[in-house]
Amino acid sequence: QAIRLADYAPPNWLVNEVQLTFRLAPRATRVLSRIRFRPNPEAGGRAFFLHGEHLKLIRASVDGAEISPRLVDGGLEADVPDAPFTWEAEVEIDPEANTALEGLYLSNGMYCTQCEAEGFRRITFYPDRPDVMAPFTVRIEGPEPVLLSNGNPTASGAGWAEWTDPWPKPAYLFALVAGDLVALEDSFTTMSGREVTLKLWVRPGDEHKTEFAMEALKKSMRWDEEVYGREYDLDIFQIVAVSDFNMGAMENKGLNIFNTSAVLASPDTSTDANFERIEAIVAHEYFHNWTGNRITCRDWFQLSLKEGLTVFRDQSFTADMRPGGVSRIEDVMALRGRQFREDNGPLAHQVQPDSFVEINNFYTATIYEKGAEVIRMLKTLVGDAAYRDALDLYFARHDGEACTIDDWLKVFEDATGRDLAQFRLWYKQAGTPRLDVTEDWDGANYTLTFRQHMPATPGQNEKKPMVIPIATGLLGPNGDEVVPTTVLEMTEAEQSFTFEGLAARPVPSILRGFSAPVILNRETSPEERAFLLAHDTDPFNKWEAGRALAKDVLIAMITGEEPPLAAYLGALAAMLRDEGQSPAFRALALRLPGEDDIAQTLFDANVTPDPARIHDAAETLRQEVAEHLQDMLPRLAAECVVAEPFAPTGEQAGQRALALEVLKLTTRLDGGKAAAAMFESAGNMTLSLGALGCLLDAEKGEDALAAFAAKWQGDALVMDKWFMMQVVHAAPEKAAATAEALTAHPAFNMKNPNRFRAVFGALAMNAAGFHHASGKGYDLLADWIIRLDPLNPQIAARMSSAFETWKRYDADRQAQIRAALERIKASENLSRDTGEMVGRILAA
Ligand code: ARG
Ligand code: ZN
Secondary structure, eight states: OOEEGGGOOOOSEEEEEEEEEEEOOSSOEEEEEEEEEEEOTTOSOOOEEEEOSSOEEEEEEETTEEEOOEEETTEEEEOOOSSOEEEEEEEEEOGGGOOSOOEEEEETTEEEEEOTTTTGGGTSOBOOSTTOOEEEEEEEESSOSEEEESSEEEEEETTEEEEEEEEEEOGGGOOEEEESOEEEEEEEEOTTSOEEEEEEEEOTTOGGGOHHHHHHHHHHHHHHHHHHOOOOOSSEEEEEEESSOSSSEEOOTTEEEEEGGGTOOOTTTOOHHHHHHHHHHHHHHHHTTTBTTTBEESSGGGHHHHHHHHHHHHHHHHHHHSOSSHHHHHHHHHIIIIIIHHHTSTTOOOSSOSEESOGGGGOSHIIIIIHHHHHHHHHHHHOHHHHHHHHHHHHHHHTTOEEOHHHHHHHHHHHHOOOOTTTTHHHHOOSOOEEEEEEEEOSSOEEEEEEEEOOOBTTBOOOOOOOEEEEEEEEOTTSOEEEEEEEEEEOSSEEEEEEOOOSSOOEEEESGGGOSSOEEEOOOOHHHHHHHHHHOSSHHHHHHHHHHHHHHHHHHHHHTSOOOHHHHHHHHHHHHHOTTSOHHHHHHHHSOOOHHHHHHHHHHTTOOOOHHHHHHHHHHHHHHHHHHHGGGHHHHHHHTOOOSOOOOOHHHHHHHHHHHHHHHHHHHHHTTHHHHHHHHHOOSHHHHHHHHHHHHHTTOOHHHHHHHHHHHTTOHHHHHHHHHHHHHTSOGGGHHHHHHHHHTSTTOOTTSHHHHHHHHHHHHHOHHHHTOTTOHHHHHHHHHHHHHTTTOHHHHHHHGGGGTTGGGSOHHHHHHHHHHHHHHHTSTTOOHHHHHHHHHHHTO
16 A cells, blocks of 8 residues: 555656646536647556546547447556557546545635646546646636646637646646636736746735735746746746635646735734745745746655755745744744654655655655755755755756656755765754753864764664764853854764864854754853853844743743753843844744643653643743733833734734743733733734734633724634634633534634634644643544545644643643544544554554
């Protein structure tokens, strides 16, 4: 059942061109295909197989002669000539019955597609694998006013339209949209002077939410020209917003399809975090045009070739659009929260896996975010100029090809002369390296000794030492920087680096900018952490010092040691008074580490985490912080008032973020008075939602919730927030009951992924609630995964990763989770998606 990288074989048949005709009808769409095949000289055979699932074959022919293909599991086989030939087929599909949201489906009466990874085989019979690339011509017939596909519009008439995509592409990049849509139009002049039409299509009524994404698109197009020398290559680029969508968005050639949540924005309805995410996703999908579409993946084991690189590119874009160093901190927080969690549990896997059962289960934080970190390290190691040279070579050498991760590394070897055999382990060894540091000072020379080791992961017990770039700077006793950032290149299991001729014992700032995705362990004092929080010149490590100190406090509170509370509170107050620090930075530094992060840290230290105690410790510490900072809060709140009209800039977002951190603390002291006032007066969604969260924390949210729902009942994306907030902010003993009650709300719709995630993603995020000792959180989630699986296996499978941390917990919780997982596993006709996930989690 598993598919293996080692079994890769080139396709027997290649495709010269594809012509498709769609006769749209909700329950019975006809798809006519005309495909020119040619034998692949590189192939081992001539056997002819086409993928196809959930298709009703009406007729098929080879070179005009009707044939009766053999229908087999997952597709069909046919006898064909030993030379180029034309395949024609007509199939019928049922878009309305398609609740899996893969292939062609209906969302709110609008036709749309999602073909990555293997959805095209639900549209027609085809070699649905990314190493088969072809130009497509698509004719769409239907009464819908707007009929779209990839490429350039080449002809249209009453009730039909034709699109031609001249760029050879794999089937996973195919897209079709048809419906009652309106567009915001704009244009972009490329660096060589070509005019590109830009259209952002939405349902009537959403026009006022399109402007921000359009601006983000134009910025992305310019940035890719300036930073990577990449120009757009069609006459038109379109984005469509769809309300039922499994993922964030999809980079279909020339016709990106987006989850409404990843593209629609307005100050009234979107938070600053929403704006930032939308800007990043618009960029991400646009950047795929070169890293994904022009150069695609040979097979799905190479997924990180396009995803890791494109995430790295979108992170770099965000850092340029929103300077100040906070976007790197946010990226690392997300990496630790999702990828480290994955890497340290039963779902740990390689950035380039060796096998999988269902590829949709591998659109993971490891493939995406760790993949991006690997490329960031490569750039750190070779330097900026060599990185750009290597990318130029990559585009020149591989344009129009379906490539492998080894092709990518070869480009870097050829461009830089560096041997990357050891570096390649980052793609092949799963798990998060641990880096232990000791130091030595002899009165003049300072030596750092690092030791790396990597815990075993499923199927991989032995690990070899990796190349780890450790960006390090040294601070003198007065806080001045005595050695600027230097990249120490670690290649051995244990290795020392000496800095010579120093006047005094320095304080090291190690792993600046989080230069490698590792867990750094270093025995140090609270005073030294406070010193780095005050003086480090690297924004990431400055923040990291404060975070580490907060973690020390929480861990000590939980394990019953003496917490370094005074050092932490003093350092926090000093940091807040430091007006040289941006509000955005101060807001991040005020936040406590997440409860899941603390659970993992305790587990690593051989302490069984108790989610209730972790939650109580975090609550106690927040109360301490509020009381300690009491006198500063009003001044900080005043400082954060944005005087200018709303703009979704990083600067204003930082001010609002700090205002809300201050409001959370204030709420602990005034019982919600300030939050109620903020909720009344907030002129934007960021402050309004933040105030609502504070009121819910204070258990005074009833009226605000009702007012919020009354105001926003017609806006699905805002109502998603309404659902989510109640579960995220529920007290631990109420979280499951709150989620369950919300599933009975008339606006709950399990078929809509955004709404399902708003309730159950939120339940999984509420660590103390989900892991409440009653086991109700586990049971409820299992019930709903079982219910969702037959409708939407992708989302059901994804949600089951909420259980991935189960081995951390005590015997009672493990028994409850095991029972929940066994119950899912035993349900009838369980999908391959969920079956694989539950099987891997249980195998731990
Ligand atoms: N390639 C898309 C992106 O990174 C994600 C598509 C995921 N699709 C899936 N079925 N898992 O933007
Ligand atoms: Zn992507």
